[in-house]
Amino acid sequence: MHFIKTIAAVGGLMAMTSAAWAQEYPERPIQMIVPWGAGGGTDAVGRLLGAEIQKELGVPVNVVNRTGGSGVVGHSAIANADPDGYTIGIMTIEIDMMHWQGLTELTYEDFDVLAIVNSDPGGVMVSADAGFDSVEALLEKIKSEPAGTFKASGTGQGGIWHVGLAGWLLSEDLAPDHVTFVPSQGAAPGLTDMVAGGVDIVPSSLAEGRSMIDAKRVVALATMSADRQDAFPDVPTLAESTGSDWTVAVWRSVAAPAGLPEDVKVKLMNAIETAYNSEAYQEFMKDRGFGLRWAKGDDAAAIVATDDAAFGEVMTKAGLAAQ
Amino acid sequence: MSIVIEAANLVFQPYVLLVIFGAAAFGMFVGAIPGLTATMATALLVPVTFFMDPVPAIATIVTATAMAIFAGDIPGTLLRMPGTPASAAYVQDAYAMTQQGRPEAALGASLVFSSIGGIFGTLVLITASPVLAEIALKFSSFEYFWLVVLGLSCAVFISPGSPARGLIALFIGLFAATVGLDNPAAVPRYTFGSVEMMGGVQFIPAMIGLFAVSEVIRAFIKRASDVRPPAAMSKSIFRQQATNLVTYPVQALRGSILGTAIGALPGAGADIAAWISYAVSKKFSKTPEKFGTGHVEGLVEAGASNNGAMSGAWIPALVFGIPGDSITAIVIGVLYIKGINPGPMVFITQPEMIYAVFIVFLLANLIMLPLGWIAIKGARHVLSIPQKVLMPVILMFCMVGSFAINNSVFGIGLMLIFGIIGFLMEENDIPIAPAILGLVLGPMLEQNFVTSMIKSDGSFLAFFERPIAAGLGLFSIAIWAIPLVLWLLHRRSARQNLT
Numbered sequence: 001m002h003f004i005k006t007i008a009a010v011g012g013l014m015a016m017t018s019a020a021w022a023q024e025y026p027e028r029p030i031q032m033i034v035p036w037g038a039g040g041g042t043d044a045v046g047r048l049l050g051a052e053i054q055k056e057l058g059v060p061v062n063v064v065n066r067t068g069g070s071g072v073v074g075h076s077a078i079a080n081a082d083p084d085g086y087t088i089g090i091m092t093i094e095i096d097m098m099h100w101q102g103l104t105e106l107t108y109e110d111f112d113v114l115a116i117v118n119s120d121p122g123g124v125m126v127s128a129d130a131g132f133d134s135v136e137a138l139l140e141k142i143k144s145e146p147a148g149t150f151k152a153s154g155t156g157q158g159g160i161w162h163v164g165l166a167g168w169l170l171s172e173d174l175a176p177d178h179v180t181f182v183p184s185q186g187a188a189p190g191l192t193d194m195v196a197g198g199v200d201i202v203p204s205s206l207a208e209g210r211s212m213i214d215a216k217r218v219v220a221l222a223t224m225s226a227d228r229q230d231a232f233p234d235v236p237t238l239a240e241s242t243g244s245d246w247t248v249a250v251w252r253s254v255a256a257p258a259g260l261p262e263d264v265k266v267k268l269m270n271a272i273e274t275a276y277n278s279e280a281y282q283e284f285m286k287d288r289g290f291g292l293r294w295a296k297g298d299d300a301a302a303i304v305a306t307d308d309a310a311f312g313e314v315m316t317k318a319g320l321a322a323q
Numbered sequence: 324m325s326i327v328i329e330a331a332n333l334v335f336q337p338y339v340l341l342v343i344f345g346a347a348a349f350g351m352f353v354g355a356i357p358g359l360t361a362t363m364a365t366a367l368l369v370p371v372t373f374f375m376d377p378v379p380a381i382a383t384i385v386t387a388t389a390m391a392i393f394a395g396d397i398p399g400t401l402l403r404m405p406g407t408p409a410s411a412a413y414v415q416d417a418y419a420m421t422q423q424g425r426p427e428a429a430l431g432a433s434l435v436f437s438s439i440g441g442i443f444g445t446l447v448l449i450t451a452s453p454v455l456a457e458i459a460l461k462f463s464s465f466e467y468f469w470l471v472v473l474g475l476s477c478a479v480f481i482s483p484g485s486p487a488r489g490l491i492a493l494f495i496g497l498f499a500a501t502v503g504l505d506n507p508a509a510v511p512r513y514t515f516g517s518v519e520m521m522g523g524v525q526f527i528p529a530m531i532g533l534f535a536v537s538e539v540i541r542a543f544i545k546r547a548s549d550v551r552p553p554a555a556m557s558k559s560i561f562r563q564q565a566t567n568l569v570t571y572p573v574q575a576l577r578g579s580i581l582g583t584a585i586g587a588l589p590g591a592g593a594d595i596a597a598w599i600s601y602a603v604s605k606k607f608s609k610t611p612e613k614f615g616t617g618h619v620e621g622l623v624e625a626g627a628s629n630n631g632a633m634s635g636a637w638i639p640a641l642v643f644g645i646p647g648d649s650i651t652a653i654v655i656g657v658l659y660i661k662g663i664n665p666g667p668m669v670f671i672t673q674p675e676m677i678y679a680v681f682i683v684f685l686l687a688n689l690i691m692l693p694l695g696w697i698a699i700k701g702a703r704h705v706l707s708i709p710q711k712v713l714m715p716v717i718l719m720f721c722m723v724g725s726f727a728i729n730n731s732v733f734g735i736g737l738m739l740i741f742g743i744i745g746f747l748m749e750e751n752d753i754p755i756a757p758a759i760l761g762l763v764l765g766p767m768l769e770q771n772f773v774t775s776m777i778k779s780d781g782s783f784l785a786f787f788e789r790p791i792a793a794g795l796g797l798f799s800i801a802i803w804a805i806p807l808v809l810w811l812l813h814r815r816s817a818r819q820n821l822t
Binding site: 037038040041043044047048051064065066067068069070072073076077101103104148151153156157158159180182183184185188189191192193195196197198199210211212214215217280284287288289 | 362363366369370373460461462463464465503504505507508509511518519521522523525589642643644645646649652653655656659660661662664665666668729730731770773774777778780789
């Protein structure tokens with residue numbers, strides 16, 4: 001009996017080591033965690049990238065949604081996985097905000113950032129009924145009315161567009177809460193509420209308001225980016241119109257738990273780069289109106305770190321950071 | 324007319340019809356497994372549609388979702404495991420019919436009236452989209468707050484037994500809905516430092532636990548005797564539904580209208596529609612006491628209502644690109660990829676596309692009838708399985724479904740806890756259904772209340788300042804106040820009679 005067990009154990013060990021020698025990464029399916037719900041923009045980006053990476057690496061890439069807790073649950077699941085390259089995930093900009101809010105200890109330093117694959121700048125949108133034709137006119141009106149007269153919406157409390165709005169107001173020498181922020185479940189409910197007369201401004205990305213802009217219900221007054229956006233060539237930047245230098249953009253990245261072996265990391269980054277440049281991905285992003293942006297490895301990590309610092313400053317001033 | 328012919332040419336292609344058939348079978352399969360939702364079916368289909376032309380791509384999604392929503396009624400009826408919160412509204416009646424040996428009658432009603440509601444909603448979509456979308460755009464958080472209050476009130480009043488017990492169940496659900504981080508202020512509540520708890524109580528595992536696991540526990544403890552295998556039907560499934568249609572034409576129409584109207588609101592969907600319709604049905608019924616005991620009337624009205632809402636959700640989606648629910652949110656994305664940008668312009672620039680979509684809608688709701696019939700015929704055999712074999716299998720399915728919703732063991736734990744809660748509730752005659760609605764609508768109630776209060780700078784009067792909000796608000800208050808006033812008057816007159 002002992003003899004058989006020993007044989008089995010030795011055989012098993014040999015099989016394992018020989019497998020490790022003979023095969024290199026990846027030898028089994030890769031799990032890709034998406035911290036947001038099935039059907040959303042992040043989910044679509046993850047599924048499409050996953051399919052392309054699968055073609056490149058030759059093993060299945062299973063996309064798994066881990067939702068809830070404003071992204072905390074899914075991001076924790078990525079960071080807490082083994083750093084062996086078999087668990088990767090889509091890390092979104094919330095990682096740079098939720099630790100400031102005191103929701104989690106988790107920061108971007110718990111991840112190996114592999115690449116940034118998309119970015120969409122914020123904007124300033126108002127209802128067509130409001131009668132503003134420029135962001136200067138809007139800003140003048142905001143300044144002349146008492147604090148709290150104007151309301152804005154488009155994301156949850158302390159979410160990216162809340163921070164974006166506060167940052168813009170600060171850059172215009174206004175209090176960060178001069179415009180009251182009304183939390184919503186996302187840009188779409190915020191836009192609907194604005195058209196129904198519930199709020200005045202939605203500072204979300206222009207891509208999210210595209211159908212309402214086309215329907216002439218919503219007017220895009222400005223983009224919070226350094227240059228005008230290709231999809232909206234007539235919409236000026238903040239710098240062009242009010243002179244504010246504030247910019248903000250959401251990005252989506254592919255990340256793995258920190259401590260990935262170097263060869264695995266390189267292999268993954270190259271696979272993601274090929275996926276990013278694939279026709280399917282490029283066309284999908286253009287058709288959906290999502291912004292294309294590419295940064296790899298250390299460059300991507302630097303962008304994540306810069307945003308983290310900038311958001312920390314604005315959130316502390318706006319009273320959104322935990323004390 | 325030439326546009327309609329052009330549109331028909333796009334749809335009646337062998338390839339498109341084949342795709343519709345395949346998607347229908349897929350939707351039927353996904354919907355019939357508890358815990359796998361129509362939203363999940365849609366999300367899984369999106370990568371497949373990348374390789375298709377616009378019309379088959381949209382046909383795939385429309386057909387699969389319509390089918391999945393109906394198929395969710397199958398486990399609900401046979402095993403009391405509702406596939407969606409919308410079918411939870413009438414699961415009590417449907418399951419009671421199964422226990423009386425009439426599962427085919429229940430499923431047949433659900434199938435036929437789902438189809439009727441869906442077709443009605445589509446006709447409204449074709450004829451009145453722009454007008455209805457304008458009205459739907461007038462709804463802000465004030466109006467939605469009152470709508471949610473109405474939905475929750477319905478849950479209390481339709482529950483069998485006393486309203487007090489319904490209220491207890493509702494508060495259990497509302498309490499469970501407060502757990503987690505996804506509230507307006509983004510403050511963690513009752514999470515005890517656990518990351519999983521931050522995600523809150525997801526309603527699919529909770530619903531499976533409350534309804535199905537509690538049933539498994541009961542079968543184990545009480546050693547339930549096997550359900551009588553359904554007797555051979557004297558009438559065919561469809562002839563029986565013809566009788567239902569003759570008996571309840573008003574209910575079917577009312578359910579379709581209400582469902583489509585509620586579905587057209589971006590912030591409200593099939594679940595609220597089904598519950599309100601069920602309550603309306605009971606309120607105006609000649610035999611309200613039969614509701615909950617295996618009576619088909621509520622099934623007819625609420626079944627028509629939730630499929631009407633499915634079609635209604637497309638009204639704001641097509642006219643303004645505003646998603647009415649999670650499924651239309653996915654579809655809007657697919658439309659963009661296919662170069663059909665939803666908005667008022669699409670009716671002018673690509674009318675043949677829009678008409679093709681309409682034709683697909685009608686086809687999807689019609690193909691449901693024969694395929695649903697096959698599914699019902701096959702499903703009844705589930706009941707011939709002895710209980711002691713069936714129950715462990717159900718438990719296994721419960722676990723798969725609870726796990727699949729967020730790919731985490733936490734879901735299974737939630738399911739088991741809610742199974743015990745559900746068992747204890749039913750042992751004490753507390754109805755389960757209101758707890759589900761509390762769990763589903765609790766976050767909406769809070770969200771709409773808090774955002775309204777922020778907008779109005781803390782003034783309660785704002786809930787009555789907008790005309791639609793004022794109407795809905797007064798109506799909600801009346802629902803609660805009138806029975807109370809009547810009861811007080813009744814008591815006073817009774818006392819006067821004594822003296």
